[in-house]
Every structure is written in C-alpha cells, then in structure tokens.
Amino acid sequence: MAKDSRQVDAITRRDTDFTQWYTDVCVKAELIGYTTVKGMFVLRPYGYAIWENIQKELDGRFKATGHENVSMPLFIPESLLQKEKDHIEGFAPECAWVTMGGNEKLEERLCVRPTSETLFCSHWADVVHSWRDLPKLYNQWCSVVRWEKTSRPFLRHREFLWQEGHTLHATPEEAIAETEQQLETYADLCENVLAMPVIRGCKTDKEKFAGAERTYTIECMMHDHTALQGGTSHYFGNGFPTAFDIAFSDKNNQLVHPYETSWGLSTRIIGGLIMTHGDDNGLVLPPRVAPIQTVVLPIAQHKEGVLDAARALADRLGAMGIRVKVDDSDQSAGWKFAQYEMKGVPLRVEIGPRDIEKNECVAARRDTGEKTVISLDTLEDSIRALMDDIHNNMYAMAKKNMEDNTFEAETVEEVKKIVDGKGGFVKTKWCGSTECENAMKERAGVTSRCVPFVQDGKTGVCPICGKQSVKTVIWGVAY
RNA sequence: CCGGGAUUAGCGCAGUUGGUAGCGCGGGUGGUUUGGGACCAUCAGGCCGGGCGUUCGAGUCGCCCAUCUCGGACCA
Numbered sequence: 001m002a003k004d005s006r007q008v009d010a011i012t013r014r015d016t017d018f019t020q021w022y023t024d025v026c027v028k029a030e031l032i033g034y035t036t037v038k039g040m041f042v043l044r045p046y047g048y049a050i051w052e053n054i055q056k057e058l059d060g061r062f063k064a065t066g067h068e069n070v071s072m073p074l075f076i077p078e079s080l081l082q083k084e085k086d087h088i089e090g091f092a093p094e095c096a097w098v099t100m101g102g103n104e105k106l107e108e109r110l111c112v113r114p115t116s117e118t119l120f121c122s123h124w125a126d127v128v129h130s131w132r133d134l135p136k137l138y139n140q141w142c143s144v145v146r147w148e149k150t151s152r153p154f155l156r157h158r159e160f161l162w163q164e165g166h167t168l169h170a171t172p173e174e175a176i177a178e179t180e181q182q183l184e185t186y187a188d189l190c191e192n193v194l195a196m197p198v199i200r201g202c203k204t205d206k207e208k209f210a211g212a213e214r215t216y217t218i219e220c221m222m223h224d225h226t227a228l229q230g231g232t233s234h235y236f237g238n239g240f241p242t243a244f245d246i247a248f249s250d251k252n253n254q255l256v257h258p259y260e261t262s263w264g265l266s267t268r269i270i271g272g273l274i275m276t277h278g279d280d281n282g283l284v285l286p287p288r289v290a291p292i293q294t295v296v297l298p299i300a301q302h303k304e305g306v307l308d309a310a311r312a313l314a315d316r317l318g319a320m321g322i323r324v325k326v327d328d329s330d331q332s333a334g335w336k337f338a339q340y341e342m343k344g345v346p347l348r349v350e351i352g353p354r355d356i357e358k359n360e361c362v363a364a365r366r367d368t369g370e371k372t373v374i375s376l377d378t379l380e381d382s383i384r385a386l387m388d389d390i391h392n393n394m395y396a397m398a399k400k401n402m403e404d405n406t407f408e409a410e411t412v413e414e415v416k417k418i419v420d421g422k423g424g425f426v427k428t429k430w431c432g433s434t435e436c437e438n439a440m441k442e443r444a445g446v447t448s449r450c451v452p453f454v455q456d457g458k459t460g461v462c463p464i465c466g467k468q469s470v471k472t473v474i475w476g477v478a479y
Numbered sequence: 480c481c482g483g484g485a486u487u488a489g490c491g492c493a494g495u496u497g498g499u500a501g502c503g504c505g506g507g508u509g510g511u512u513u514g515g516g517a518c519c520a521u522c523a524g525g526c527c528g529g530g531c532g533u534u535c536g537a538g539u540c541g542c543c544c545a546u547c548u549c550g551g552a553c554c555a
Contacts, residue, residue: 019549038546090555140503149480156554187482210555232555300515335516352514362514478554 001446009273011342013279026153029283029343039151039158046343049291050270051120051161054143057193058163060186061310067137067165072119075110080118082422084243087117090210096148096158105445116264117211117236120166125257129249133256135178136168152404154271155228155479162266168258170250172237174441175259176214179235182263182375183216186231194269195286195394196220196276197402198230199425199474201450206434209262210462212239219449221402222275225423227427227449227476230272233263271479276398277367283344284366287387293323294383295340299333299352312381313349320380341366346390347383349374367394368405406474412463415475416444423477425449429460430473431468434465 011028012020026032028355032049038469043051057441059069075098082088090115098110124136130461131383145159165182169175183200190196198218208215212234220230231237238257277284287293290300294317296312312327317324327336340348363369363382367390374382405424409415415426426446430436451473462469 023548034547036546087555094554146554207554213553215555298512301513303513328512332515332517333513334517335512335513335518338516350514354514355525 002169009032013414014223018275020280021280023153025278031270031274031283032153035402039148039156040290040448041151041153041157043161046291047270047288050273050285050289051267053266053289053291054189056271058185059139059141059187061188062139062163062165065137065181065185067139067167067415070140071142072113072116072123076112076113076116076118077108077110079108080122082213082325083121084240085116086421087211087240091115093145096145096147096466099234113142114138114144114146115262115264116140116142116144116164117166117240118244120262121240121260124168124241125244125246127256127429128246128248130248131170133248134170135174136166137178138167139165139289140211150198151208152271152276154267157267157406160266160268162264165261165263166348167261168241168246169261170248170258172235172259175237175261176235179214179216179233179261179417181259181264183218183231185235186233186263189265190220190230190269191395193286193288194273194276195288195391195398196230196272197395197399199402199450200454201452201474202314202449203231203232203450204434204437204473206437207448209234211236211239213239213297214338219425221398222272222273222414222479223278223401223402224275225405225425226275227425227478228268228272228275229270229449229478231263231265233290234261236260236262247293253292266287268382277394281338282342284394285344285346287391289337289347290344290346291323292325292340292343292345293387294325294347295345295348296324296326296335296351297327297333297336297340298328299350299355301328303353305356306352307419310351313351313361313376317349317383320384322383335362340457347386349383365390367397410460410463412440412443415440415446415463419444419446419475419477426475428463428475429469429474430471431462431467432471433467434463437463439464440475444475445477447478449478450475 004353010022014021030044033042033044035042081476095114098114099106120138136354141163143159147436148156148158151158167178169178169278185201187198198220200218203215203217214232214235218230220228222228238259240260242255247257266311274283295391296310296314301307308330314324314326344366346366348364355361359376360378361369363374363386365386407418407424408427409418417426418424437448451471455472458469
C-alpha cells in the first residue's frame with residue numbers, strides 16, 4: 001500500500017465516489033485545466049495529445065473512404081438556423097448569440113455554431129446543381145458551442161472539439177449506407193484503438209437528433225455501469241435539403257432534392273476512455289491512443305552507463321514506431337513510477353545497473369501491474385507483443401464489465417430493481433411507442449440507449465403496455 | 480435552472496470574542512541519494528474569489544455576484 005504519499009491519497013478511490021474520482025483523474029493526470037468562464041476548459045498538452053491521436057486515426061479512415069475536409073464559418077445567422085423547424089427547436093435553448101459587432105448592434109444576431117448542418121446545406125444550395133455534383137462527402141474538425149447548464153471535464157463542455165461529417169447523396173439508399181458506414185468507423189475506432197466495446201444500434205424517435213429521420217449510435221458502458229454515447233450518425237432523408245432548397249437535375253432530367261447525412265464524435269469520448277479503463281492509481285490508456293506508449297526509466301541514473309543504456313533502449317523503441325519517452329529528471333524512481341501510472345502510460349521499462357550487466361530490462365504493464373524481465377536481444381518483439389496484449393486485455397476487461405452488467409427484464413419493477421441496485425444495461429421488449437418510453441423513464445428512471453442492430457427475433461411483451469412485441473431495446477442511465 | 484458543500488501561497492488545509500495571515504506538501508538553489516512516491520540545509524512565494532455594506536478597523540459579520548463540486552432537473 002501507499003505510505004504517506006499525498007498524491008495517491010489526493011485521488012478519491014474509484015469505488016468510493018466515482019464522479020469525484022473522475023474529476024480527480026482529469027486534473028491530476030494533467031489532461032484538463034479550468035478557466036474563468038464556466039464550462040470552458042483548457043485541454044492541456046497531455047489531454048490534447050490524446051485528442052490528436054484520435055483525430056489522426058479517424059481522419060485517415062475518413063479520407064480512405066473518400067471524405068474531404070473543409071472549414072465552415074463559426075457564426076450562423078438566426079434566419080439560417082430557423083429554416084428547419086425541428087432543428088431550431090432542438091438547439092435554441094443552448095445557443096450562444098453574438099449581438100454586437102464592435103460598438104454597433106447587429107442587424108441580425110448570430111449564433112455561435114452548435115453544429116453546422118445549416119451551414120453545409122446553405123453552401124450546397126449554391127454549388128449542387130447536377131447529379132454529377134454528387135455525392136458530397138465533407139468533414140470538418142472544429143469546435144462548437146452549446147450553452148450547457150452544468151459542465152464536466154470532457155463529458156460536457158460549453159465549447160468542445162469534435163469532427164462533424166456532412167454528406168449529400170442522390171439516393172436514400174446511398175445516404176443510409178453512408179450513415180451506417182460512418183457508424184462502423186466509430187465502432188472500429190472504439191474497439192480497435194480505444195479498447196472500448198460498443199453496442200451498435202438506432203436511437204428511438206424520442207432520442208434522435210433534432211431534424212433527423214434516423215439516428216444511429218454506439219453505446220459504451222463505463223466502469224460504474226452508466227452509459228455513454230460514443231458517437232452518432234444521422235440519416236436526414238431530404239428534410240434539410242428541401243428546407244434549404246438544395247436541388248439537382250438527375251439522370252432523367254428531373255429536378256429533385258438530394259439525401260443528407262451527418263455524423264460526429266467529440267472529445268467526450270476521452271471522458272469515456274477515462275471512465276472505462278481508469279483505476280485507483282489514475283488513468284489507464286490503451287496503447288494505440290496513448291501519447292506516451294512506453295516510458296523508459298533509468299534506475300540509479302547517476303551511475304556510469306545507465307543513462308546511455310536507457311537512451312539506446314528508447315532509440316530502439318522509437319525506431320520501431322513506439323511513442324517513447326526517457327524520463328531522466330532527478331525525481332526519485334518511486335516518484336516516477338507513481339507519476340506515469342497516474343498518467344496511464346501503458347508500459348514502463350526500467351533499466352538499471354543490474355539489468356545492464358545481464359543484458360535485460362524490466363517491463364511493468366499499467367493494466368495489470370505485472371512486471372516481466374525482458375532480454376535486450378528480443379526487445380522489439382517483446383514490446384510489440386506486450387502492446388498488443390495490453391490492448392486485448394483492456395478490451396476484454398471492459399467487455400466483461402459490459403456483459404456482466406447487461407441484464408434482461410420483463411417488467412418495469414425488474415428494470416427498476418436492477419437500475420437502483422448496481423446499475424447497468426437492461427434489455428426488454430418494447431412496443432415502439434414514445435408513451436411507453438416516457439413511462440419507463442418516469443417509473444424506472446432509465447432512458448432508452450438504443451435499439452440494437454443485433455436482435456434475438458423472439459416475441460415478448462412491452463413491460464409498460466403489455467403489447468406483444470418483437471423489438472428489443474436497451475435501457476440505462478446515461479452520463 | 481433547483482438543492483447541499485466549497486473558494487485563504489502552485490496544491491491540501493488552519494486561522495479563536497473582528498486588530499492587516501500560518502502549517503504541511505510542492506517550487507528554486509547547494510549537497511547527499513535513486514529497483515515503489517528519498518533526505519539535509521537554505522530561499523522565494525498571499526489585494527484571503529469579486530463587489531457593496533456595517534465598523535476606528537473585516538479573512539472573520541451582512542447582502543449581492545462569480546466559479547468549482549456533489550446531487551436533481553434538462554440535454555439535439
């Protein structure tokens with residue numbers, strides 16, 4: 001156990017108070033900084049580096065599937081925002097408005113973009129005329145502003161970084177295929193980079209995006225069994241294109257409206273990453289997204305040859321593409337151990353005089369704490385295998401948490417009992433009505449997370465109205 | 480937006496009946512150390528969250544505001 005070490009004590013234990021633990025990790029791992037404006041956060045270098053890695057992974061996938069990056073304006077004139085009725089109703093309560101330009105009052109107030117559907121549509125109305133102009137496969141990396149009442153690091157910022165993809169297609173089939181493809185890209189990021197298992201599904205009508213015909217989602221389970229939406233992908237039909245008067249001449253020389261999609265993933269996923277994998281010693285990062293994948297710590301570094309050996313070791317790891325850091329600061333070894341555990345570095349490699357003598361080093365993995373002795377002769381192979389093993393183990397542990405805390409229920413009472421107990425996902429049959437969905441929230445305190453793609457096809461009863469239903473829905477408590 | 484708690488040095492806190500501020504850690508420097516949060520010496524660091532009031536005098540009392548935090552409501 002830790003002795004009189006205040007840094008360890010300063011972190012609330014995860015199982016004592018999960019939300020407080022979460023805040024502590026964000027601050028102590030140097031991911032986030034507070035500012036003088038409520039809900040506005042600094043992403044510190046270490047936190048931003050995680051986002052950069054997510055960006056890099058996603059951007060490559062977007063481009064590989066034909067998407068192009070663009071940059072849209074920060075401001076949306078009120079009249080433009082109002083063109084689509086459901087959209088403005090959904091977003092109006094959380095818009096920030098600019099009303100002055102210098103000392104002059106503006107003729108029309110400007111909304112700081114909460115999302116950019118209206119801007120993309122307005123632009124497309126100008127440039128899309130022929131079927132030859134389609135599809136448009138656009139994405140932008142930017143920040144958006146939503147004037148939230150309560151804020152929390154990563155999970156709910158008033159300004160947050162994200163990417164928003166917006167695409168326009170000639171046919172509904174093509175647009176739906178795009179929507180599903182992008183959801184799968186998010187699922188791939190979560191599972192293969194972030195080591196977060198997800199459930200793919202559709203949002204109910206009640207939970208879908210303002211103005212969307214259909215919203216797809218990936219749902220993740222946090223360590224405390226609450227749900228977090230990892231990313232969403234929307235199919236709009238031609239509602240927005242009609243409202244914004246986007247029309248093109250098709251191959252039959254008919255003037256028709258195209259079909260639209262949008263999809264987004266934000267820095268909120270970093271909050272999900274923390275809450276999925278973190279432990280009592282702080283952050284635990286999966287190797288593929290970790291800013292530092294391996295930290296090399298020279299032991300007794302003042303002794304002849306130790307620093308050189310550490311640097312040579314790091315050079316070898318760097319040469320094989322590992323993001324590596326040598327910490328040759330004059331902190332004690334114990335301090336460094338704790339520090340890099342707090343920051344979630346997946347692997348720590350120690351090298352000291354005894355190792356040098358035996359042509360070895362010691363590798364300590366963050367996910368299990370396990371230490372192994374590695375021969376320097378097989379360094380590259382061993383580290384590569386460890387990285388993959390850490391990823392796989394982290395994924396497996398998260399998946400086990402999700403599976404162990406996913407239940408089936410037939411009555412509202414059962415749902416409530418599960419949720420009031422240790423929480424988790426609860427599967428029930430559902431008739432599909434918003435009335436029953438609202439009733440479930442009122443009586444059991446849960447919201448629908450999604451209607452999963454994978455259905456058992458069996459028939460049961462809707463726990464609210466008792467109707468025979470084949471559709472399975474997943475309920476949970478969301479962040 | 481509603482309710483609870485908080486705001487004094489970088490961090491964590493103390494500060495009595497109102498009399499212009501202290502401790503620990505951290506930081507700098509010099510030295511000894513280094514395989515799980517080292518040690519000695521020394522130095523620096525504060526408009527007591529902001530405003531208004533009461534008072535000869537406010538960290539301390541009153542009112543207002545801001546921010547953080549934990550619940551709840553809301554959340555495309």
